[in-house]
Amino acid sequence: MTNEIYESWTLDLTSPEQSRDAIETEFAPTGDIRILTEESPEESDSVYIEDSLFGVHLPDWMDSISDLLKGESTMIEANVSDIKLTPKEEQNAVEVYVDLRGVPDDVRNYEPDLIEMEAFVQEVYRTGASWAEEAKAINPEITDVDWYQDLETALADAREAMEDAGIPVEDSP
Amino acid sequence: MDGADLQRFSEMLDQRESDPLIDDSVDADDLLEVAKDGTLKETQLVVKDKPGSTRWLEQGYFESGGGSSNYGWEYLKSRHIAGEMVDEKQATDFWPLGQMVKSEKLPDTMTEEDVRKAIYETVENTDTSSEGAFVYDGYSSDFVDRTGVSNVRVVMQDGQIRTAWPKEGSSVWRYVSEGDHGWIK
Numbered sequence: 001m002t003n004e005i006y007e008s009w010t011l012d013l014t015s016p017e018q019s020r021d022a023i024e025t026e027f028a029p030t031g032d033i034r035i036l037t038e039e040s041p042e043e044s045d046s047v048y049i050e051d052s053l054f055g056v057h058l059p060d061w062m063d064s065i066s067d068l069l070k071g072e073s074t075m076i077e078a079n080v081s082d083i084k085l086t087p088k089e090e091q092n093a094v095e096v097y098v099d100l101r102g103v104p105d106d107v108r109n110y111e112p113d114l115i116e117m118e119a120f121v122q123e124v125y126r127t128g129a130s131w132a133e134e135a136k137a138i139n140p141e142i143t144d145v146d147w148y149q150d151l152e153t154a155l156a157d158a159r160e161a162m163e164d165a166g167i168p169v170e171d172s173p
Numbered sequence: 174m175d176g177a178d179l180q181r182f183s184e185m186l187d188q189r190e191s192d193p194l195i196d197d198s199v200d201a202d203d204l205l206e207v208a209k210d211g212t213l214k215e216t217q218l219v220v221k222d223k224p225g226s227t228r229w230l231e232q233g234y235f236e237s238g239g240g241s242s243n244y245g246w247e248y249l250k251s252r253h254i255a256g257e258m259v260d261e262k263q264a265t266d267f268w269p270l271g272q273m274v275k276s277e278k279l280p281d282t283m284t285e286e287d288v289r290k291a292i293y294e295t296v297e298n299t300d301t302s303s304e305g306a307f308v309y310d311g312y313s314s315d316f317v318d319r320t321g322v323s324n325v326r327v328v329m330q331d332g333q334i335r336t337a338w339p340k341e342g343s344s345v346w347r348y349v350s351e352g353d354h355g356w357i358k
Contacts (some may be wrong), residue, residue, distance in 0.1 A: 022242035028330060030243045032262075047263045047350045050252075052243075052328045052336050056304055077306065079328070079338075080264045100264055100351065102340075109352035 005093045005114045010034075011061075011127045012041040014054060016134035023138045028055030028147040033078065035096055037113050049098065051078040055147050062128045062154035065121045066161035068094055087117065094120040118167050125158050126170050177214035185219060194218040194289055196297070203227040211333050217246055218334070220293050222301040230292060230334040244335045249288075253338040256348070263351045269321055269344035277356060280344035282321045291316075292337050295325050303332040308340060320344060 014031030022029035031054025034046050051057055060076050067074040068087045076083040086095040097112035105111070132151055135142055142148045162169050174182065182204050189195040199219050207213060207229050218230040233245015237257050251257040252265060256274035259265045267274065268288050271281025283291075295309035310324040317323045321344025327337040339345040347357045 019241060021236075025242060027242040027244075029241060030248075030335075048261055050262045052248075053304070053306070053330060056330070079306075080266065098263075100349070102347075103264065103349055103354075103357065107352070107354055107357075108349060109354075 003114075005091055005116050006037045007116045007119050009113075009115050009119060009123055010036040010041055011123050012036055012044070013058075013127060013131060016131055016138055019055075019135075020138055022055070023135050023142055026139070026142060026145045028053065030054050033083070035083075035098065035113065037115065049078045049081055049083070056150075058128060058131065059147075059150040059154035061124055062151065062158040065124055065158035068117065068121060069161050069165045069167075088114065092117050096120075121158075121162055121167060122170060125155070125162060128155055128158070174208055174213060178208060178212070181214045181216060182208070185213075185216070194220075194293055196220045199227065207333075210331055215245070218289050218293055220296045222296050222299055224300050226301065226303070226332070228296045228301060228329065228332060228334060230289065244330065244333070246289075249336045249338070250285075252336065254285075254288075259348050260350050264347055264349045266338040266340060266345060266347045268339055269346070275348060275356070277346075279346055280321055282319065282344045287320060288337075291320070291322060291325055291339075292327060292334060295327050295337070296334070299327075301327075301329055304330055310341070317342065 012034040016023055019029035030052050032048035032050055034048055036044050057076055064074045064085050068085060071087050071089060073086045080101060082099045084097040084099055088095055091114060093114045093116050095112050095114055100108055132155060159169055185195050185204060186201060189197045189199055196219055198221055206227055207216060207219060211229060211231055215232040216229050217232060220228055222228055231245040233247040235243050235247040235251040254268050254270055254272055256265060267279055269280035269282045272279050298311055299307050299309055301307060306326060306328045308324060308326050312323060322339045322342040324341035325337060326340050328335045349357060
């Protein structure tokens with residue numbers, strides 16, 4: 001792992017607009033994830049982490065905020081990889097390790113990233129809040145659906161955890 | 174339910190003792206449950222899991238690109254047999270049906286029917302939840318020797334099978350796009 005601690009990054013998720021058909025039918029969408037530290041989504045040619053339960057796992061991303069701020073590790077399970085998030089207290093950072101199950105890191109030319117804690121949780125929250133708003137704009141009745149309600153609950157919990165930790169909360173870009 | 178749903182409803186009840194992809198313990202109430210959350214006329218497989226919950230696989234839908242309501246056989250086939258979007262995704266595991274992907278011919282040890290039967294057995298022998306992913310490795314040695322598949326992962330959403338792919342076995346190939354690694358055979 002490099003010693004660099006990134007102060008900005010992008011959680012690049014499948015957008016509500018890309019998931020329009022699923023949101024309109026209230027189906028939890030499939031989706032893709034990229035964790036980008038050195039490039040914008042537009043310029044990146046990084047591969048996508050596929051998650052067939054993307055809509056169901058969005059609340060897990062938001063729950064990671066309170067876990068990390070409590071000093072606890074957490075994991076998000078995608079199709080062929082596990083995204084392991086570990087707080088690094090001494091560096092005030094989060095280690096983001098994408099474990100491609102069954103494939104050694106050197107084979108895939110991969111190293112985990114270190115992202116500054118405040119930058120990490122702010123980006124996760126901003127992305128989740130923005131996703132939820134856009135989804136509701138596409139289909140206002142999505143608020144009656146379990147997976148979306150779980151996302152709203154997780155967002156509220158994440159917001160509270162950030163406020164308790166004195167981290168400014170930004171809802172949209 | 175429309176006419177096609179009703180036709181499939183009665184067909185499944187009539188054929189449940191002879192069709193290996195329809196659990197013979199499935200009754201009319203179970204199929205009505207499928208109809209409530211799914212589309213009976215598109216149902217290819219109905220099985221009760223270990224505790225007795227009804228699970229099913231539909232023909233489904235696949236759209237390449239970003240996220241969508243991809244699900245069912247079309248999603249499984251597009252990603253894990255045909256290799257759609259293999260370059261864009263981090264890695265893809267393949268069912269061995271002798272298909273050509275990325276200029277390579279994969280092992281030819283299974284049919285589409287075998288894939289469905291593997292999924293059926295996986296669900297039948299697992300305490301599934303209506304949402305989540307699980308792995309099964311309890312296939313008979315005859316099955317493993319014949320197909321070269323020993324371990325399968327199934328993803329469930331709202332009680333129905335969203336997708337499935339083989340994880341381990343002598344005929345299971347994986348294509349890793351990340352780091353331009355390529356095939357792991």
